Amino acid sequence: MGRTVAQKIFDAHEVDRPEPQIRVLSLDRVFCHEITTPIAINDLVVTGRDRVFDASRIKAVIDHVSPAKDSKTAVQGKTLRDWVRRHGIKDFFDIGDNGVCHAIFPEKGFVRPGQTIIMGDSHTCTHGAFGAFAAGVGTTDLEVGILKGVCAFHDPKTIKVEVTGKLPEGVYAKDLILSIIRDLTVNGATGQVIEFAGDAVAALGMDGRMTLSNMAVEAGATCGICYPDATTVEYLWPFIQKEFPSREAALAEYSRFLPDADAQYSKVVRIKAEELVPVATVNYKPDQVKAVSELAGTRVDQVYIGSCTNGRIEDLRVAAQVMKGKHLAEGVRCIVSPATPLIFRMALAEGLMQIFMDAGCCVTNPTCGACLGMSNGVLAPGEVCASTTNRNFNGRMGKGGMVHLMSPATAAATAVAGTIVNSPLFKGGR
Amino acid sequence: MKEFNGKILFLDRSDINTDEIIPAKYLTEATKAALKPYCLEDLILEGFDSKRDLAGKSVIVTRANFGCGSSREHAPWVLECNGFNLVIAENFARIFRQNMYNCGMIAAELPAEKIDEMFRLFAGTDAELVTDLEKKTFTVTGGGKTRTYDFTIGSFDLELVKAGGWVAYADKKY
Structure with missing residues (x-):
């Protein structure tokens, strides 16, 4: 019987099967940040297990509250910093070199097709954009990952979401994934993997694919996988050119993890890209999605453009295009x-920062901060935020605040209009 | 092994997310115990008051997709701090479910109609639940009625519960 991408990756990494449905996998990468890792570190220390399975496979970053905002977050940073030094973990990104984890780790070339990756962060599914199996886990799974390099998963079922055709002008990966979550619901892919297929997905760059994979978890999915192709190889080429004689050879290797033609899916969802329009969320669940035109006129207090969903250079380019002048x-x-210092530098070099600052925006350093109401833009009760982030949960960006999720284009247009509105880049006229 | 018996807190809503169980602003706490006062602080549920309604309860019965959203293990930890080692729902978000078993706690799934019956018969009573891990049953008594519900738990999950969590299990085995 044919195998899905996740099944092929599981087959290549299985180290134990304690019962038929449970597969313990070896890990190629364990990613760490300063919010969920310190408690794992402290537990390892207290129980006399302060070891790491392989310092070269562990990557760490301070990103959620950066720089530290108070003594507690300073201690979290210090715990992580001391730990990476103690164990010789070389790939650590401290204040100044740091970016949002799901942007900086791919940017550094750490993510490859066919890998297994865990992190104590639910949006780890982002790395599925490269054809990896990447899953968010809790602190205990992270602790065992750090110590033993393994993690247990249920044998995954897979939903295939096939997006055919061409996205209309002014409709982006964010509109696509919000539309998919609306159709699947927040519980529709629980415990399953999503494969994003079709020519509309293949036409996306890596930034767009990461936006897509990033929000797979909002439908409950363990991971959202895009198929590795020439776009993937081109992105990775600076990091892999010593491993392969040619791009074609790299692609041939990575193609081992493409699904078989007769792979078994629990469900196949077909979407016509032409029918999509810019959308935004309402209320407190990411599957509560409406066309932007239906929300037109909704007043906002704050607009946030950034995060592991939409803080990459393609996002900033679109936002700047809308805000220019x-x-x-x-x-x-x-x-x-x-989302990262490199993106910051590119945006500076391309004049995007000038556009944002001329428009009156506050430009901050890379951090997760505002997205989860921890720092750098927390809402007051009753305030409304148009945001390019991934969660509109009650209190997410500050107690009593309301978050409308949308694309960078819509967010930028909304910032200029003061109310939710379609960007002029969308010509659909709805 | 933890205790899985006690009075039931009924939360009549689906898709209760981990931000509602423990808001992100408290994730800077260095110890699990410090989380205790903030359990279910941002839960949207009519008539619910987290300062009032948790006292004396040890089991949560709720609807579908409990624990969706963030991977924060602070969610099971804050439940544990408040005496909840068992949550019964139609289904759970994957990470939350795994976190529960990784901590030696139980996230038990029952069919929607059984959950419905529990709400119908026992919500609003002083219902108490007793878990029999050998027979794999929950017995609920309240409002002059008693019902017994069979549940399933995988052998791996049961081993985690008995071992007291995944760290102890994995450290021995791998």
């Missing part, structure tokens, strides 16, 4: 947070 509406504030 314009100014924020009166009474609206806008925070732009490039």
Whole structure:
């Protein structure tokens, strides 16, 4: 019987099967940040197990609260910093070199097709954009990953989401994934893997694919996988050119993890890209999605452009294109947070920062901060935020605040208008 | 092994997420015990008051997709701090479910109609639940009624519960 991508990766990594449905996998990567790792580190220390399975496979970053905002977050950073030094973990990104984990780790070339990756962060599914099996886990799974290099998963079922055709102008990966979550619901892919297939997905760059995979977990999925192709290889080429004689050879190797033609899917969802429009969330669940036109006129207090979903260079380019020569509406504030220092530098070099600052935006250093209401843009009760992030849960960006999730284009247009509105890049006229 | 018996807190809603169970702003706490006062602080549920309704309860019965959202193990930890080692729902978000068993706690799935019956017969009563891990049953008594519900638990999950969690299990085995 044919195998899905996740099944092929599981087959290549299985070290134990304690019962037929449970597969213990060896891990190629364990990613760590300063919020969920310190408690694992402290537990390892207290129980006399302060070891790591392989320092070269562990990558760490301070990103959630950066720089530290108070003594507690300073201690979290210090715990991680001391630990990486103690164990010789070389790939550690401290204040100044740090970016949002799911942007900086791919950017550094750490993610490859066919890998197994865990991190104490639910949006680890982002790395599925490279054809890897990447899953968010809790602190205990992380602790065992650090110590033993293994993690247990249920044998995965897979949903195939096939997007054919061409996205209309002004409709982006964010609109696509929000539309998919609306159709699947927040419980529709629970415990399953999603494969994103079709020519509309293949046409996306890596930034767009990461946006897509990033929100797979909002439908409950363990991982959202895009198929490795020439676009993937091109992105990875600076990091893999010593491993392969040619791009074609790299692609041939990575193609081992493409699904078989007769792979078994629990469900196949077919979407016509042409029918999509810009969308945004309402209320407190990411599957509560409406066309932006239906929300037109909704007043906002804050706009946030950034995060592991939409803080990459393609996102900033689109937002800047919409904001160029314009100014924020009166009474609206806008925070732009490039997801990594490299993205920040590119945005500077391309003049995007000038556009944002001329428009009256606050540009911050890379951090997760505002997305989860921890720092750098927390909402007051009753405030409304148009946001390019991934969760609109009650209180997510601050107690009593309301978050509308949307694409960078829609967010930028909303910042200029002061109310939720379609960007001028969308010509659909709905 | 932990205790899986006690009075039931009924949460009549689906898709209760981990931000509602423990808001992110508390993730800077260095110990599990410090989380205790903030359990279910942001839960949207009519008539629910986290400061009032948790006292004396040890089991949560709820609807579908409990624990969706963030991977934060602070969610099971804050439940444990408040005396909850057992949550019964139609289904759970994967990471939350795994976190529960990794901590030696139980996330038990029952069919929607059984959950419905529990709400119908026992919500609003002073219902108490007793778990029999050998027979794999929950017995609920309240409002002058008693019902017994069979549940399933995989052998691997049961080993985690008995071992007291995944660290102890994995350290021995791998």
